[in-house]
Amino acid sequence: MRKWFFALVVLLMSLFVAACGGDGESEETGELKVVTSFSILADITKNVTGDLAAVEYLVPIGEEPHGYEPIPSDFQKASDSSVFYVNGLGLEEWLERLVANAGGADIVTVSDGIDVIPVDGTNEDDPHAWLDVKNVIAYVETIRDDLMERDPDNAEAYEANAEAYIQELTELDEWISEESEEIPEDKRTIVISENAFKYFGAAYGYETIGIWELNSHEEGTPGQISRVVDLIQEKEIPAVFLETTIDSRFMDTVSSNAGVEIAGEVYTDAIGADGSGAETYVDMMKHNVNTFLEGLKK
Incomplete structure (x- = not known):
């Protein structure tokens, strides 16, 4: 078709x-x-x-x-x-x-x-x-x-x-490098739906975990969700995050099963709409970093 x-x-x-x-x-x-x-x-x-x-x-x-x-x-x-x-x-x-x-x-x-x-x-x-x-x-x-x-x-x-x-x-x-130093090294783990922050993690010292790796026809399977929940509990990760362009149901399930909160939305594949505070690439990146800081410094 x-x-x-x-x-x-x-x-x-x-x-x-x-x-x-x-x-x-x-x-x-x-x-x-x-x-x-x-x-x-x-x-x-x-x-x-x-x-x-x-x-x-x-x-x-x-x-x-x-x-x-x-x-x-x-x-x-x-x-x-x-x-x-x-x-x-x-x-x-x-x-x-x-x-x-x-x-x-x-x-x-x-x-x-x-x-x-x-x-x-x-x-x-x-x-x-x-x-x-x-x-x-x-x-x-x-x-x-x-x-x-x-x-x-x-x-x-x-x-x-x-x-x-x-x-x-x-x-x-x-600025991103300096702000990231505010997060203890053992807390610098970003859990997201699609594992889109690998470049960010490699550049600024974060581990990244996705429910799935790259968008495909097998997204958010029970096995993928169970694996991420186990990692969150094993590593005692304080919070997870949700992309603005991804259906929230998968991360809602992870959050509920792992007993951690969704600390906020981050931007991966698009800038923010008017009034979002993330209408440009620079503002989008600042928003993401501030959201990570808020969730991972706990």
């Missing part, structure tokens, strides 16, 4: 794009039109483009990039854009394939060159590299270099924007 859906949508949108055309620039302003796969990457990109490009993203806030089903307007956005920035590492393989089949924009993978962490028990790479701030600095450098080549008239502005943002990210990275 899914293959049939993809084939039909690709065919229809290919015909639509061929009929409508598109040069990757706004007809009104002539500015670059940039599309990213998800909201975190859009925010990172906006810090480099400033007001020199229109930046949109496809996966709505609150939905996971892993299993998002594209809609026809997504193809139009991507096909009309100058460049389509994706995370890579298997996060948006279906999006890349569909955009390519629709004859869309150049696709640039921003994670190229980073040190990749594998998913336990598989041949897959963990895609959540943005949860280590140093990796986001590498993302920024890739986006900066691409924009400077793509739009040389504004190269100096992209370079200056990137430099300012990298300074902000460097300060964020140092």
Whole structure:
């Protein structure tokens, strides 16, 4: 059914794009039109483009990039854009394939060159590299270099924007390291639904435990839940956490069976909605760290 859906949508949108055309620039302003796969990457990109490009993203806030089903307007956005920035590492393989089949924009993978962490028990790479701030600095450098080549008239502005943002990210990275020292080493264990914080843990000195490793068709099985409950009790972990894009029922069960509270929600695959206090990548990371501190210092 899914293959049939993809084939039909690709065919229809290919015909639509061929009929409508598109040069990757706004007809009104002539500015670059940039599309990213998800909201975190859009925010990172906006810090480099400033007001020199229109930046949109496809996966709505609150939905996971892993299993998002594209809609026809997504193809139009991507096909009309100058460049389509994706995370890579298997996060948006279906999006890349569909955009390519629709004859869309150049696709640039921003994670190229980073040190990749594998998913336990598989041949897959963990895609959540943005949860280590140093990796986001590498993302920024890739986006900066691409924009400077793509739009040389504004190269100096992209370079200056990137430099300012990298300074902000460097300060964020140092702040996370300092704040994490507030948590005793034997308490630095993050228990989450999907084990998405491996890059964060490796960078800032945390062990991470997930009910499951990476989104699949076997999420939250009784065996997975029982294993996590046993680990929580064995390690005397004081609290667990819930992702904003994950069904809470699995962690509710773990929390109840292990006798520990859910200390708060954290952001993994999307920034926060307006009014959340996590509307940007930097604010999202600060929120996550403060939530970990509150739960694990007990």
